[in-house]
Amino acid sequence: MRYMATYDLMETMRNTNQWLGATARTLASYPGMAMLPNPAIRWWGAWGEVTERSFERMAAKPDWGIHTVTGDDGRDHLVSVDTVVSKPFGDLLHFDVVGRPEQKRKILLVAPMSGHYATLLRSTVKSLIVNCEVYVTDWHNARDIPVSCGKFDVEDYTLYVMDFMRHLGPETNVVAVCQPAPLVLAATAYLAELDPDAQPRTLTLIGGPIDPDATPTDVTDFGARVTMGQLEETMIQRVGFKYPGVGRMVYPGLLQLASFVSMNADRHSKAFNDQILRIARGQASDHDAHNRFYDEYLSVMDMPAEFYLSTVERIFKNREIAKNEFVVAGHKVDMGAITRVAVKTVEGAKDDISAPGQCVAALDLCTGLPDSKKASHVEPGAGHYGIFAGKSWRNNIRPLVLGFIDQNAADAAKAPAAVEVA
Incomplete structure (x- = not known):
């Protein structure tokens, strides 16, 4: 059960961050906010947009998009x-x-x-x-x-x-x-x-x-340097109660993504900061290079x-x-x-x-x-x-x-x- 709890905890954190992003984006978009000439509000809305989209992609399967x-x-x-x-x-x-x-x-x-x-x-x-x-x-x-x-x-x-x-x-x-x-x-x-x-x-x-x-x-x-026991203990969890595969032993996609990002943390951090600034300045679009790459990169699956x-x-x-x-x-x-x-x-x-x-x-x-x-x-x-x-x-x-x-x-x-x- 602790493995299910861990899996569900990761999903809860993902869901919470998606909600926080959506909340920030929505609040910053209220017409009344335009009365406050503070650039931090635009940055806040941009942060919410990037955060909501990023954490939403982690639980979605991309479309082929070949029409x-x-x-x-x-x-x-x-x-x-x-x-x-x-x-x-x-x-x-x-x-x-x-x-x-x-x-x-x-x-x-x-x-x-x-x-x-x-x-x-x-x-x-x-x-x-x-x-x-x-x-x-x-x-x-x-x-x-x-x-x-x-x-x-x-x-x-x-x-x-x-x-x-x-x-x-x-x-x-x-x-x-x-x-x-x-x-x-x-x-x-x-x-x-x-x-x-x-x-x-x-x-x-x-x-x-x-x-x-x-x-x-x-x-x-x-x-070569990690034992199979270490891998099984640290990487493997049971699917939580939210999905049809509940109880199945998996290497969770969110855990894999954390490993991917950690290998180039500085580069990814800069990419997201730059995207937030571009959105705040009105220089970004829904299908720009950042979104095309990260919509795919952040979409992970359990193995x-x-x-x-x-x-x-x-x-x-x-x-x-x-x-x-x-x-x-x-x-x-x-x-x-x-x-x-x-x-x-x-x-x-x-x-x-x-x-x-x-x-x-x-x-x-x-x-x-x-x-x-x-x-x-x-x-x-x-x-x-x-x-x-x-x-x-x-x-x-x-x-x-x-x-x-x-x-x-x-x-x-x-x-x-x-x-x-x-």
Whole structure:
């Protein structure tokens, strides 16, 4: 019960701060306040507006906000976000461009389950739906999943990805961003053993910790110096009474957000102070750069406790993927079973979360894959976010990934003809 009380205490603090912000904003906006020529009142109202919006975002799931796309025909087409596979812990979404012929490239974008919603990949999706059929894994907030739905750990995550791959078929091109990279690699290998005909055509791993020890960072060092007992005692709580997942053990989103902010507290503090001053001066807008960034950044989700703990223990501490010792449902997965899925890794030269060397380790694990089906790229000057959503992605990495997909599609098209001639 103390864990439920702690969870509810955090939610109470969030709710209270949201209310205080709303109250300050409302009081400062009363017409009578205009009779008092004191700039502090405008600052007070601006503080209330920023505070209310910030704490409100922490409990809200962002919208994709992708409503139209301009096709090759020069017309704007409506975009419909459809759920094609629904599961307790996550759905498979399809961004259907209405009135446009089906595109040849079919891409499964595997989003991370690391505190933020899949909408963190919004700009990635926008850049791909122009000329691709895009599918995205949409992981659910653990606080909204009843305890009766059972557990969800790294093995369950791997099995979910396998099911999504099976559903989309062998012409799928999988792109895994950050955290899911090692588990998607394992899912591909397991599928190669169990159901070879359902394997994807290509697999692109972007900034993922395949081998966390290849190039240590603050993230990997944290996993090494903290014991599992300490993590479970300090990070895990039970969902409180407010949500459908009451009683479920989770790593709370609010606790994760506190960790995110503390790593760059000075920068975030300055950003909020500057935004308050801009609003007080009438220089801010509802969709300015600050709000666009923090509306997404502050929207956090609870993570299933067993998923968080098993990720730290099995991926970072024991390095089961890096050692090719990963077990799913009692079966040891062999990465060498991947023999025909082309694999490409992408890393950022200035990535301080998954540093260069961690992701490219996947190519050495694919011992059954010919070198002609392996590729890697290190983007100069790019940080972690930039390799999948920033300028580096748009200008350099996206064309490389699509070129990699097209090249292997062409090779697949030639393969049957070569067999017939033989």
